[in-house]
Amino acid sequence: MPTSQPSRSGPAATARLTGWFTPVVTAAGYDLEDLEVRSAGTRSVVRVVVDRDSGVSLDDVAEVSRALSEVLDAEDDDPGRSPYVLEVTSPGVDRPLTLPRHWRRNVGRLVTTAVDGQELIGRVVSVDDDGVTLAVEKGGAKKGQVRKAAGNRTLTWAELGEGRVQVEFNRPAGHRDAHLVHEGPDEGDDTDDTDETDDESLTADDVDDELDEHDGSADAAAQDRGEQ
Template identity: 80%
Template sequence: MSTSGSRSGPVAAQRLTGWFTPVVTAAGYDLEDLDVRAAGTRSVVRVVVDRDSGVSLDDVAEVSRALSDVLDVQDDDPGRSPYVLEVTSPGVDRPLTLPRHWRRNVGRLVTTSVGGAEVLGRVVSVDDAEGVTLAVEKGGAKKGQVRKAAGDRTLGWDELGEGRVQVEFNRPAGHRDEHLVHEGPADDDDEPLTADDVDELDDGTDEQDDAHDGAADAAQDQDQERQ
């Protein structure tokens, strides 16, 4: 768990992790990250949760209430600074480092490092014992090139580097993120994307993450004042 920026050091994060983990697990989620940061006279406690079926706004609200209740019961330190509790789900930029991270991204295009070389492929399946099977794609690095399928490749956990989900501008039919495809004009000339193009596309592909963050800021954050 991350403790960078913690007002009270690793002890505070470890204490919160000990309180939160059983509650999050009992609710059917994984506690992916816990971060404590100073924000003026307050401390921001940011909790990231996830599960195989994904995390909705209602899920965020449920977990936030449960963790707030834990703090009300457990935290009896009168000298602790006020805090803001934020609960959210992982963003698409979260590195894939554990089997469950890979499993939750089956069907998505990812890059990973294998033996010092970068491999691009779509996650076909994940086996907690054996590793990850990718439908490897090659080419497409230069203008006019089209990526071509290079066959499936199974990579064991001992050779697989951390993965990164790739933003796709043209997803295949039936893709799990098909509803996030940008509906802008077709690029018949296959011209490189401009900075404006990327900003516009990001507005679509980040829709779900923005919704989570917005809800956390507007409604789900629990501002618990404790002296």
């Protein structure tokens, strides 16, 4: 009687691969933020999201992808298996802020969160063991209105709801992301930004902040084990 094969998608596969990948990602100095396994025809797509305090570059993504591919080769040795497609990326700008490290990595950015059932918008000033300090802004609910500073507010982790980073077209002077403000293309400039994936100074956080125009560019490091 043939033995049953482990599921290659769904919760069981996600738990199995999380167990394989977490020690490798942690040892490399990253956090495993998310792992998803889904079926795509005869293949199984494994999407892994990693992050760290200093950010994740495209070279980092490629390095992690190679390490995880080796784990799959070593652990998933069934010769009759369907191939995996491994995708490694960094968190997108739409990733909810649910853990202290998420908030810490977004100091200086404008976020929205729920406090006592009310939406609060403010810039992350600081993060510590007790909670988060926001430079709260009020107003600006209607088009054309400008939000005004309403002072700092410190919130404990128990008070703080899930946060969301807000896309800003005009960042204040001296802001950590001021260099990302798009001033418009130069005359005669036909350069395709998506071709800059080999620029070591381009981080995956930068890609996220460019309004996800290059969403998935970090996935260029994806490795299809079934076609090697």
